Amino acid sequence: MNRPPLEVADIVRAQGNRFIENNRHWIHALHCKVLRAIAHCRTAALGGHRDQCPRCGHSAISYNSCRNRHCPKCQNGARDKWLAARQHELLAVPYVHVVFTLPHQLSQLILQNKSKRRMITILTTNSRVHLFRRWTRLGGSNKSLRRRRIGW
């Protein structure tokens, strides 16, 4: 498998410590642990093992992975499997992907209150879906919604 020219791990290795130092006011030990895992994943820092082909005898050294659930290298395979499994669950109907955003003023509050973030997201999403349903029942359409620039 070819390595992409730049990986998240490269960025974390290059700027991770600086990022942590500049954001000490909100970064927790768990965040640092994730960054360390990403930086060390599949490097000599986590050790390695020798794989050998039973037919030809060719061998190669592979570095161990971090298995952190936030690591993009470790989760690529899991994500692909999850997506493939979800494909079988989809109904043969058109789907609409809807993205809700929160006001920028809430960004720091949400980042610092991870447990409350889910509740805020659910509450705002439910209220916006309700507003959208009312809007469409009253004769509004996606097109007129966009034209009137009602923020979602």
Ligand SMILES: [Zn+2]
């Ligand atoms: Zn990893």
